[in-house]
Each structure stands twice: as structure tokens, then as C-alpha cells.
Amino acid sequence: MSDHAAEQVPVLECRNLCISYYTRAGEIPAVVDFNLKLMPGEAHGIVGESGCGKSTVALAIMQYMGKNGAIVGGEILFEGRDMRQMSEEELRQIRGSRIAMVYQEPMASLNPSMTIGDQLVEVPIYHDGLSEQEALARAEEMLAKVRLPDPKRILASYPHQISGGQQQRVVIAMALLSNPRLLLLDEPTTALDVTVEAGIVDLINEIAEEFGTSMIYISHNLGLILETCDRLTVMYSGEAVEVGDIHDVFEEMRHPYTRGLFGSIPLPGADKNAHPLVAIPGQLPLPHERPEGCNFGPRCTFFRDGLCNVGRLPMHAVPGDDDHKVRCERFQEIDWDRDLPKGEAKPPVEAGGTVLSVEDMTKHYLIEDGGLFVRGGERVVKANEKLSFTAREAETVAIVGESGCGKSTFAKVLMGLEDATDGKVMLGNVELGDLPVERRNAETISKLQMVFQNPFDTLNPSHSVGSQIARVIRKFGVASKDEEVEEIVFRLLDTVKLPRDFARRKPRQLSGGQKQRVGIARAFAGNPKVVIADEPVSALDVSVQAAVTELLMDIQRQNRTTMLFISHDLSVVRYLADRVVVMYLGRIMEQGTTEDIFAPPYHPYTEALLAAVPIADTRIEKRHIVLKGEIPSPTNPPKGCPFSTRCPYMMPGTCDVELPPLRSFGGGHRILCHLDPAELTAMEPVIKPKTEAAERL
């Protein structure tokens, strides 16, 4: 095999590729000096944060640069031929047949007014000259290959009639129809839920094996890259900073940015008290504000004046490794163990008395339906069904679940934006369930604050940051004298680690991470008892997520605030939560302490959820569980157990008929399932360290 490889022509080779966009502000170099060599059958990952140029590379390979983009230097060789020299017609024949692409947003990538069948048959008709009938047959076959149930029905459907996961399978089928040599996948699962994502990743791996297709897999998620790729390029601010075999890079990364990235994502073993995350300081530079020399320089602990900030830095080969390169001048001198900043261990916080208690809280929505000419009736959406749990002082309770599970509805009821249909929500001794926000007094409102998912639209763009925080302080009667208020505003800015003169800035002058800090400062301005954080970092760049998460927890620790942390990301939850509530289709499936949730006995849904989360750690082994199908619509939930349509343990006649009983395992660990407690307890752990035997191999 290896002497064979020497003669093989790479499927794709990028040499010194430079790509720019032209805007009113002038030329913006989006990608600089990008090199990549992709051998037949190889899968190459590109990771990086938003704006680092991943999609630009993919679209450049497709020679589709839009109106204002251009390849300004370098070559792109596809099977040895420079694509930049090809005519429009030659490109057209390659696109969709030899090179195919899968996109981030499947819904937007499919034509809303054509049936899926019509969109699929075009590929074989235009590329292989098939007749309509033959093309249709091939399309149907391909839909079955990407494991879509009932291909005939799908062919006749419009894109909006199938779910997001199914849409992405259709896009993948479309890409495979002409058996391409190269498949470009641009964040193919980012828009999907984790359990659906796991199915797609499985499919992609199978395709690579069955068809021998070479792949370029773009993602911001290191765990996904580990599960799919052989080699990897880490990009930072328009440049590749580290390239190499996936094991070399994951086990012995040599670039300070790559190190920082791994240090700031919660891997199993990280722990908010004993091993806190280490955030990368600062933020991504804008493309036209890149520093001289190393782009990572201003954020790098190992920065050396006169060495790192001169000229353009070249890539250096790492001695001993196979084609492992890094763009760092000092990679051989760095003593990671000695110099890498480590998180400081902190003592665990004792939880206090119960602050918030939710009892059988239920929220139903009435929706009207009806088709084109038929009068429809009303249907009930059971967004929340009999939720019961408590949260104590200084405790972090995570609410985990995928789309439609009712997390946001629950937050809305707590905040008083919606009335509970039934049940009780007690904050101290105030009942909140049917107390809309207009009828709550300032004290109650100040006790319960929220940090929103999207920092971009929660701040008023026309007021300065300081005045927005000051308003909250006055409104909740924390202080009223101007000097006092100003003092508190400054102190809050200090707490969220923003310079004091940011008080005068307008939100648009802040980066995403800085805005979210302001959001946190505002939430804590009224000394709240409970803070609800609805996916507070998921809209932020990976390298700033850790900083914001740590900050949130520090403030919470100091003020002994109760935090309800809403998230779909189990790695973060494992890292920071004390207790976890797992929801599915409006119901709590399992709740308990974090240790309880992450060890058997598991609820079958929790088990699948754990197995689905990609983990960026080569020392970890995961059990392989891929759920079939999709999350049912909350307007039409299954009878009996909500999870029964997808559960691998489903017992026909019981699970699909009767609501399961709530089984208690002590210490507040409760599981809603028909399975025998003994059976639940006997489950194998999903995540464990790789065994010695496997390591020796």
C-alpha cells in the first residue's frame, strides 16, 4: 500500500492558495497561503472558529466565489489539473459529478418549490445522460442507501415536508448520485440535533468506506473531526496553523492555538472545581486588523518580540512525525508542562436551602391548524408536561434536551412571559406559575434574571452599555444616587472583566463575547437569586466560550446564585452542572446529580444522548448507539413513552401504550421508564478510557 501511495496522484491539491473578498473597505484577505494535499480515499478535516475561512476554502475548490470574491494566488489541482485554467463548461461538468458538496443548512440549500425527486434526477440527467425514468430509479436507490424510509414518498415531497435530518440525507444523496471523487462537507451537522447528527456522521463514515470517496470535512467541532477524518488542518484567522495526521495533532499538538483550543473545550475529566477550563485570552482579530507576523501573537502566552511579529511566518515540519507541520516560530522551544497556563483548582461550593421548586408544571399551547381549503380544528401542543424538580442556593441545575423538548418554553414560564397551564412554580414562597411579568413586583423580577442565547439582539443598540446596566440597578432599587450607581456599574464591568471605559460604548462597538459579558453584568446587576442561562455561549466562538463560561460560574460562586443552565451540549453540562434534568418532548425523562446521570443506570434516551456527543479525546472509547428516525413533532407525540418510537429497548405492547412509571434510585436520581430497575442498573458505561489492550495495538 505504501509504495503504491507514492505513485498516486492526489485527488486534490491546493498550493499557496490565497483568496480575497473585495468590499467597500477594500480588499480583505480571507485565506492566505493555504496548502492541502488530499489522497484518494482520504478524509481531511478543517477545523477553526467562525470567520477563519473554512467555507471560503470549500467554495474556492468549487470555483464559486460569488460576486465579490476572487482567488488571488496559488493553484487548485483536481486530479492533477489546475482548476483555475478550466473553462466554465469544464467546471460545470466537474461540479456535482466529480466534486460534490454538502451544505450547512439543508433547508436553505434545497429549492422550496421543486419536489425532491425533481431536484435529484437533474444530477444523473445532466451528468450521465440518463433518461428521466432511469434517473428516477437511481435517485430512489440512492435515497434508500442514505437510509431514508419510504423513498417513494420522499421523492414526491417538497423540502419543507420532511425534517431537517431527512433534508440533510437528501442533500447527501444528491451529492453521491454521480459517485464523485471528492466530497466537500461544510458543517453538515451543525444545524441538526445531536442524536440526528450521530446518524449522519455514521452515514458519512459508511459512504467513505463503501465508495472510497475522498472527503474534506469542515467543522468547528474537534470531536466530530476525530470521528470522521484521517488528517486535519487547524485554521486560525485565515491561515492554516497546524496540519497533520489526526493522532499526531490530537495527542501532540504543537501550535499554541491548537493547545489553547483543546484546553478550552470541556473533555471528560475536566471538572469545574478540580480542573477548570483554561480560556484563550482575547478575541479573534478582524481580517483587516491582523497583526504583523503571527496572527495568534496578541493572544499567545509564548509570544516573543522580534521573533513572532516579523514578516510572514512559514510552516515548519515537525521532526519525527509524518507530514506534521506547524506555523509557529517557537514550537520546538516551548516547554508545555512548565509554561502552559493551568486552571486554578477551587474548593467546591456547598449548596444551601431550596430556592426554586417546580411541581407538576404543565404548559400547553393551543394551535389552529387547517390546510388550504379545509377548516382545521384546534390542537394541543404539550410543550411542558408535569415538570417537577427543585434547585438549591448556589447550585447549578442543567436542563438538557434537543429541539422541541420544551426547554425554552420552561424558561418563558419562569420569566413570566407565558402562564403555566397547570402546576406550581415557587420562588421562595412566591408562586410564579400564573403570575405574568406585568403583575410581578420589582423584587420578584429582580430575583429572577436571564442570560440569553443570542447576545446580538438582547441589548438595545441605541443606548450605551453603562446606561443599560444602570437602568437595571435603578429599577430594582439596588441604588439610586448617581455616584453610587456609577460605582456599581464599574464594579460589575470589573467582574465581567471588561475595561471600565466600555460603559460609554454602544453595543455595536463590542464583539460577541463582550456583548455576552455585558448581558451577564446586566443579569447580575439586581443581585438575583436565580439566573436562567439559555444556551449562553452557543452563539460564541469556541475560543471565547470557555472564558464566558468560567466568568459566569465565578460570579455565581461569589454571589451564591442558583443557576438554571439550559443546553443541548452534554460535555458542557457534565463540566459545570451539579444536577441535571434530561428532557424529551416536553417531559423529564431522567434527573439526578451529574455523577448519577453520567453513569449507569441510564435512561435509554440519556444513554443514546451520551453516545451521540462527539468527544475530542483519543484516549476515550465510546459505545456506539445510533438512534433510528427523528424526534417526533410535539404536536403529535407518540402514545405511551414519548421515546418509544426511537428507543432500542422498546417493549411493544407496554412502552407504546402506557406511560412509564417513575423509578427512584436514591439521592434524587429518578428515571421515567418501563424497564426493570435491575436492567437499568446493569447497563454498561457509555464513555470509558480506552483499555490497555487497545492502546498496545
Add this chain to the structure above:
Amino acid sequence: MLKLILRRLVQMVLIMAVSSLLLFAIFDTPEFKKRLAVQELGGFAVSALTEESYKSWLAARGLDVPFYQRYANWVGNILSGDLGFSYEKNRPVGPLLADRLANTGILAFFVFALMIPLSLILGILAGMKEGSLQDRSISFISVLTTSIPEIASAILLTVIFALGLGWLPVKSAMIGGFSFRELILPVLTLVIYDFGYVARMTRASMAEVMTSQYIRTAILKGLPYRRVVMRHALRNALIAPFTLIVLQLNWLLSGVVVVEVFFEYDGFGKLLLEAALFPDVEVVQACTLVAVAVAVLSQIISDIGYTFLNPRIRFA
């Protein structure tokens, strides 16, 4: 959808009731009645008229009956299909209205027949390649023609084609029966005024579609450019202009008075204008009802069309 249509129809009846009531009230003022008498009997006759004979004229015309009673009567007549009598034209309103509506229909048909293909094609050509020379020239022409008032282009066309070259008749009264040649100038005037507006809307819609992700998918699937435009872009791009075009019906019904009067074309707009000036109360009333009906119906058509063109709504 059915619900929506029903709601619109109820809306229509309500608007009809309110507007007719308002018109009735206005025409019921003594000033208006006087004016009517002047028109009908001639100025001298009125000044010579004694209070008594004025009263008897009112009685003869049925205008002395209290307001609410006359309104109720009128509504009853309308419901039984009798639209009243035009004192100005000395004809029952029904057939008169039918004639004029037919004329307006003919005019609207030819305007649409010319304007729709012209503006859609231009709009698509412009929106297909945003910012290109072809886009910029089409956009320029569209803005230019829309900003010239109808009366200006009417005069210009008449001067050139009728008075100058003598190819076409100056007026379009159609005294000798329907004549296609007499129709040409009014149709041209309206098309010149209107096509730019629709073309610009079509351009905007097309340009937006061309930057969408599904068009990118279609291009990167390796389809020929023609196919991308014809099969993938067109249908989505035409949804917005379709709605707009249907709503143009209202404008053609009553908004083109200037052109009708200028060319002496006996359309609906001209009828409405003459009746209002006279004042020919029952004609005005009937015309208002028709205008409201057309407005609401075109709204319904555009709603339904929108739904049919848009599978996301059709198969919700």
C-alpha cells in the same frame, strides 16, 4: 384558506355598506340636491323655480323621502338586481355599467397582454445578473418611464403617431363601433407608465432569489446556467410580481381616468368621473360598489395565487 376568503368577503360587504352610506349622506345635503336640480332643469329654470315647484321636483325624483328610508329602498333594489337610473345618460345604470366595464376590460386585457411579458422578461434579465450592464440599463429605463406622468406620454404619443405620422387616430371614442386601431394609443400610454414599476419589483425578487443558497446548490450541481434560471430561479422569483400584477387591476379600473378622458375612451374611470361631476348619484353608488368588489376580489385572487405558487404554504 377558506376562512381567509370568507373573512375577505365579509370585509367587502362591510366596506360596501359603509362607503355607500357615506356617499348617500353626502348627496343628501341640500346643496347637492340644489345642484342636481340645476343640472336637470337648467340654471334659469331653478332661479325661476318657486319653493313649491322645487318641492314637487324633489317629490317627483323621490328625494323628499327621509334619508334612511331611501337608503333602505336603494339597498333593496340593489339586492334585487336593480342598480338604478342614470339621469345624466338617461339610461338604466345596469346596462350602462356593463358597457363601460366591458370597455375597461378590453383595455385592461391588452395592457396586461403587453405589460406582463415585457416587464417580467426585463425584470428577470436585470435581476439575473445584478449590477451588470444589462441590469443597469434596464433599471434606468424602468425608472425613467415610470417617472413620466401618463398625460405627458399620452400627449407625446399623440403628437408623434397621430398628428405627426398620421398612423393612428387621435381619439378613441369608438363612435363607429369597436376599433382596434383606436385602442393602440391608450394601451401604449398605460404600458409605458406601468411596466417599469412591475419590472423593478420583478428585478428585486429575481436578484434576491439568485443570491439564495438553493441557487448556489443548483449551480454547484453542475446544471447549465439556462436550467438554473428557468427551472430553479424563475418560479420562486415570480411569486412577488404575480401578487403585484393582480393588484394592478384596481389601478386599471379607476386609476386611469386621465388617459380615458384624454383619449375620450368610454371606460369605467371616465364614467365615474362624469357621474361624480354631474352628480349622477346612483351611477356613483353603483361604480363604488364595483370598485370595492374588484379591489377585494383581486386581493383574494392574489392570496390564492400566492398560496398556489408557494408549495410551503400549499402543503403546510
